[in-house]
Amino acid sequence: MIWSTDTGVERFGTFQLAGEAEGQALAFSQPLSFWGGVDAETGDIIDHSHPGLGQNIAGKILVMPSGRGSSSSSSVLAEAIRKGTAPSGILLERPDPILAVGAIVAEFLYAIRMPVVVCDIAGVASGDRIAISLGVDGRSIVSIGRRPD
Amino acid sequence: MTLELTAEDRSMLDGEQGPSAAAAMKILVAFSNAVGAGSLLDIAGAHIDGCLYHGKAGLDFVERLVEGGGRVRVPTTLNVGSFDLIHPGMVKMPAAEEAPARRLMKAHLELGCQATFTCAPYQTRFRPGFGEQIAWGESNAIVFANSVIGARTNRYGDFIDLCCAMTARAPAWGLHLSENRRGRILFDLAVPEPEPSDSLFVGVGLFIGQASGDRIPVIAGLPQPRDEDQLKALGAAAATAGAVALFHAVGITPEAKTLDEAFQGHAPEASIRISRADIDQALARLSTVPDGAPLAAVSLGTPHFSHDEWMRLLPMVREIAPARRIPIYVNTGRATLTRLQEEGALAGMEGFGLIPVADTCTYVTSILERLDGVVMTNSGKWAHYAPGNIGVSVAFADMRDCIRSAAIGHVVRSAS
Secondary structure, eight states: OOOEEEEEEEEEEEEEEOOOEEEEEEEOSSOOOSTTTBOTTTOBBOOTTSTTTTOBOTTSEEEESOOOSOTTHHHHHHHHHHHTOSOSEEEESSOOHHHHHHHHHHHHHHOOOOOEEEOOOTTOOTTOEEEEEEOGGGOEEEEEEEOOO | OOOBOOHHHHHHHTTTTOHHHHHHHHHHHHHHHHHTOSBEEEOSEEEEOOOSOOOHHHHHHHHHHHHTTOOOSSOEEEOOOSSOSSSTTSSOOOHHHHHHHHHHHHHHHHTTOBTTOOSOGGGSTTOOOTTOBEEEOSHHHHHHIIIIIOOBOOOOOTTHHHHHHHHTEEESOGGGSGGGGSOOEEEEEOOSSOOOOHHHHHHHHHHHHHHHTTSOEEEESOOOOSSHHHHHHHHHHHHHHSOOSOOEETTTSTTOSSHHHHTTTOOOSEEEEEOHHHHHHHHHTTOSSOTTOBEEEEEEEEEEEOHHHHHHHHHHHHHHOOOSOOOEEEEEOHHHHHHHHHHTTTTTGGGGTEEEEESSOTTTSSOOSOOSSEEEESOHHHHHHHHHHHOOEEEEOOHHHHHHHHHHSBOOOOOO
16 A cells, blocks of 8 residues: 555644654544553454444554543553554543553653644545654654545 | 643643653543533542552553652542452462552552541541542442532542542533532432331432432432431442432432432422332342252352441351351451451351451352352342352342351342
């Protein structure tokens, strides 16, 4: 698959945890709870009520409106980051305290920075090529490369 | 909104008070920004739900704080762990899992937390007072502190409860602030002259838990409870069936002397009647087996049994005198257990099958001898979680029916 950066767009966002990441978007209109929703051993989505059931989040840029559910999601995300089964980055429309805590704890413990960005996610589709980078004054730059039609 | 930090907050954040305080403050700041808090506030105590071993990251976090010389800055109680440290051998676990699970409990003590290991910290000497700001984890403890005591906490959980304890600060947001504690949805108990039975409180809790969503429920028409344990059961059930962190019961709980006070002068956004049939339905869903099913065990004390509950149970057990050696597990806090032992209250009780469990709970770890039969419980919370957690079948009933069933050997329930 070839992505053209010419057809892509750049958006600015704010970091909940700053870092750089690249990967293919895995986009959902429905929030995913890591606790009870993701197997930290494999990165598989295991929530039977979620449209992403059976897909794998490892190395992807997870895109969703918000986080959801129990505070135990912080532990599951931190554990997934430790095991290398986590997304390489997360884009959210609204800030999420639970995912932010999981990502910051993993950075603190394992020096792995999985950026969590709050930005406009409208139009981002699964398969888009996403790059998250550091902009001036601490903002994040999200580059979205479309698949050629 | 920009988060305002005090000089003391900044000093912690900048590492002037050690690497552990710095890490805790950094995480707390990120959390506070994410929830949109404008500042932090002082807390008087914390309760940490971090002692159940769920994986290496949880243990690594506490170990790192210990290595960095971290100490909690407020009186901090601990929730249950995976072990009964008072009764070695009670929990059956492979050695490879046992070592990190035990270490997790011990590492929390090295941070200066109190060895309470109870889900009912409100039964200990660390019980907060009305209006006190606290940062608590554990859903039943949160709803009890907010509703029954009138202390103030949000639903804190993984890592962040400990970060609050290590900094003595919490984000000034949510249920810490008076205006956010007003009732939003009215539940009218439409049961004429209801008996204050234990199961009524569990049933009401389950119902409001399912129907409240994220709105604070106000219950009108609830009979005066016999004791605070009935409100404990109501809150635990509500926090099990939903995400309730605070309920008001008009004429009963401290921020609801009147309906108007509970709603802080506003009108309810919605109003729902609870009928006897609603309660019966909610309770019926807790049982996965019919009457007459052979009984493997009884489990009481979720949340942990109070001293008052023991004082109701012990004469009942002596009177009914179950002789079949069907184990009657009773989860309780170690402080309560010590008091009972000092009083000599438990003498001769093992002959009736009574097995006290401390520091943990029968549905979070391997305690039950037999998982192939039916376990009877008076806890809505236990009945809800145990089938998924440990794979047992459950029958829910009042405490007396649980003990009668242990004597007869199969599930019996009175008509109520």
